Amino acid sequence: MAASASSTMLLSSKTSRASLSWKNQLASTSAFGVPRVSLRHRSHRQCPRFIVLSMDAKPTVLVAEKLGEAGLKLLKEFANVDCSYNLSPEELCTKISLCDALVVRSGTKVTREIFESSGGRLKVVGRAGVGIDNVDLAAATEHGCLVVNAPTANTVAAAEHGIALLTAMARNVAQADASVKSGKWLRNKYVGVSLVGKTLAVMGFGKVGSEVARRAKGLGMHVIAHDPYAPADRARAIGVELVSFDEALASADFISLHMPLTPATKKVLNDETFAKMKKGVRIVNVARGGVIDEEALVRALDAGIVAQAALDVFTEEPPPKDSKLIQHENVTATPHLGASTTEAQEGVAIEVAEAVVGALKGELSATAVNAPMVPAEVLSELKPFVVLAEKLGRLAVQLVAGGSGVKSVKVTYGSARAPDDLDTRLLRAMITKGMIEPISSVFINLVNADFTAKQRGLQISEERILLDGSPESPVEFIQVQIANVESKFASAISDSGEIRVVGRVKDGIPHLTKVGSFEVDVSLEGSIILCSQVDQPGMIGKVGSVLGEENVNVSFMSVGRIAPRKQAVMAIGVDEQPSKESLKRIGEIPAIQEFVYLGL
Ligand SMILES: NC(=O)c1ccc[n+]([C@@H]2O[C@H](COP(=O)([O-])OP(=O)(O)OC[C@H]3O[C@@H](n4cnc5c(N)ncnc54)[C@H](O)[C@@H]3O)[C@@H](O)[C@H]2O)c1
Numbered sequence: 121m122a123a124s125a126s127s128t129m130l131l132s133s134k135t136s137r138a139s140l141s142w143k144n145q146l147a148s149t150s151a152f153g154v155p156r157v158s159l160r161h162r163s164h165r166q167c168p169r170f171i172v173l174s175m176d177a178k179p180t181v182l183v184a185e186k187l188g189e190a191g192l193k194l195l196k197e198f199a200n201v202d203c204s205y206n207l208s209p210e211e212l213c214t215k216i217s218l219c220d221a222l223v224v225r226s227g228t229k230v231t232r233e234i235f236e237s238s239g240g241r242l243k244v245v246g247r248a249g250v251g252i253d254n255v256d257l258a259a260a261t262e263h264g265c266l267v268v269n270a271p272t273a274n275t276v277a278a279a280e281h282g283i284a285l286l287t288a289m290a291r292n293v294a295q296a297d298a299s300v301k302s303g304k305w306l307r308n309k310y311v312g313v314s315l316v317g318k319t320l321a322v323m324g325f326g327k328v329g330s331e332v333a334r335r336a337k338g339l340g341m342h343v344i345a346h347d348p349y350a351p352a353d354r355a356r357a358i359g360v361e362l363v364s365f366d367e368a369l370a371s372a373d374f375i376s377l378h379m380p381l382t383p384a385t386k387k388v389l390n391d392e393t394f395a396k397m398k399k400g401v402r403i404v405n406v407a408r409g410g411v412i413d414e415e416a417l418v419r420a421l422d423a424g425i426v427a428q429a430a431l432d433v434f435t436e437e438p439p440p441k442d443s444k445l446i447q448h449e450n451v452t453a454t455p456h457l458g459a460s461t462t463e464a465q466e467g468v469a470i471e472v473a474e475a476v477v478g479a480l481k482g483e484l485s486a487t488a489v490n491a492p493m494v495p496a497e498v499l500s501e502l503k504p505f506v507v508l509a510e511k512l513g514r515l516a517v518q519l520v521a522g523g524s525g526v527k528s529v530k531v532t533y534g535s536a537r538a539p540d541d542l543d544t545r546l547l548r549a550m551i552t553k554g555m556i557e558p559i560s561s562v563f564i565n566l567v568n569a570d571f572t573a574k575q576r577g578l579q580i581s582e583e584r585i586l587l588d589g590s591p592e593s594p595v596e597f598i599q600v601q602i603a604n605v606e607s608k609f610a611s612a613i614s615d616s617g618e619i620r621v622v623g624r625v626k627d628g629i630p631h632l633t634k635v636g637s638f639e640v641d642v643s644l645e646g647s648i649i650l651c652s653q654v655d656q657p658g659m660i661g662k663v664g665s666v667l668g669e670e671n672v673n674v675s676f677m678s679v680g681r682i683a684p685r686k687q688a689v690m691a692i693g694v695d696e697q698p699s700k701e702s703l704k705r706i707g708e709i710p711a712i713q714e715f716v717y718l719g720l
Pocket residue numbers: 250251252271274275278323324325326327328329346347348349350378379380381384385406407408432433456457458459460
């Protein structure tokens with residue numbers, strides 16, 4: 121970066137940061153739009169911006185399907201909890217406008233109508249399980265509603281159920297049981313097949329698929345897997361060979377499905393793909409009914425291509441009573457029980473409740489499915505930079521002169537970290553949020569920031585500058601440039617013609633360190649006044665006394681100048697918003713050429 125301003129003068133605050141009172145901070149919204157009120161007696165260092173420390177009103181959580189007690193307890197400690205099961209879609213739409221969060225399992229379709237009916241109040245949907253195919257994610261994102269799930273707690277339960285179905289199917293357990301209970305004793309009819317030495321193809325080698333593979337190997341099976349996204353070393357570590365889709369179909373004696381239901385996996389087993397399988401193949405499905413064309417499966421069962429199927433999940437749940445598939449004698453069916461163990465349900469309930477409460481507090485979630493998902497340790501390291509990113513976005517956009525359309529924003533991250541060791545998605549989202557919120561009438565949060573930016577034709581490009589030195593901090597500086605606009609503060613235009621602001625994190629506190637080509641240093645804790653003038657004695661005193669007269673507390677002051685007595689920019693951090701009269705008086709100080717008040 122070019123540094124044309126040669127010196128920076130930093131004045132200490134009259135009020136120490138640690139003793140700043142936030143009592144009077146205006147209510148605003150957290151990263152996820154929940155009202156954030158009264159951050160009492162805390163220094164900024166102690167309370168990152170997206171955490172709510174106290175809320176005047178308890179949020180309301182609607183739990184629409186049965187949830188484990190431990191999860192309910194966690195929710196009740198923080199929110200009013202309304203457990204209303206078996207609501208019709210209409211009833212759900214009516215109730216939702218009174219709820220801040222909704223918790224569901226796979227039995228509730230969270231449709232666009234629900235988000236529309238919420239009137240903007242619904243902030244979080246918690247899916248107490250893995251599959252989120254019952255939630256309209258696009259609609260959630262457009263409405264700024266965070267969707268979180270519970271991705272880990274039911275893995276073992278689902279894998280165990282897969283193995284239960286595999287073994288029960290191979291030995292006709294369900295059919296034989298029904299037969300004995302009806303008074304029969306058909307020992308010759310229910311001769312099964314052995315698993316040992318047979319090839320099992322695991323389709324979808326994620327959490328559940330890997331656990332199924334591990335257990336199947338313990339049963340002496342030869343396990344192969346197909347998953348276009350799974351790392352080969354993970355498969356190798358379990359002793360599983362990753363193969364192509366067609367190879368899996370052609371060589372498997374048993375196929376176990378473990379991929380999510382997505383447009384790409386919908387009806388992935390169909391007439392064409394059944395035709396590629398070994399005659400007499402046996403299929404287990406604990407993933408989603410929709411990955412199989414169920415009518416084609418009936419045809420394949422009738423034709424003997426598929427000898428047996430064991431199914432926990434169905435396209436329509438519950439399936440119609442007269443379903444040919446369910447009634448087929450070679451089909452074993454369970455009512456979506458994969459996650460239904462006592463242990464898994466307690467775990468899932470806690471996992472989702474923690475995520476919902478965290479999101480309602482405004483914390484960034486590690487299990488978010490429609491917002492940048494960042495591992496907890498990275499999240500904690502990035503926290504101050506997240507605050508910096510949002511504030512730089514907010515500052516930059518306020519420097520744009522009215523009438524200029526912001527179309528193109530360039531963000532530059534200076535970092536000593538290797539390129540693949542810095543995840544900037546969260547930072548970019550926060551810059552976008554910071555830029556759009558002050559100029560938009562629509563509700564913006566981290567979830568819909570990218571979507572809204574796209575809708576408004578705002579292009580955000582990113583660049584990384586690899587710095588020398590030790591990469592202790594993930595980011596050394598963040599620079600935000602807005603091209604092709606006029607500025608209401610001409611000194612914010614850099615030598616290359618764009619509005620430019622640069623910031624750094626110092627001792628955990630975000631600082632503005634450059635405006636246009638002027639180096640300044642002001643902590644981004646309150647709001648900021650930028651003034652430009654020819655450097656001369658007494659300027660700080662003059663502005664300071666105007667602010668002091670109406671008891672506006674100055675937190676930081678800094679002057680960046682080309683050279684002594686040359687063009688300078690003064691950046692003043694203030695804890696309270698000065699009155700219009702005071703701002704007018706600052707503008708009237710003879711040496712001040714231009715000034716701007718920037719709310720943060
Ligand atoms: N029956 C139940 O009660 C139950 C319980 C848990 C999970 N599930 C289902 O199982 C699915 C998997 O759960 P998980 O926890 O293992 O999720 P996961 O995300 O850990 O694993 C899914 C795997 O599928 C892979 N995949 C994606 N597209 C694929 C494709 N076209 N072909 C092959 N593989 C593909 C992914 O790369 C990933 O590795 C969930 O999405 C859910 O629908 C059902």
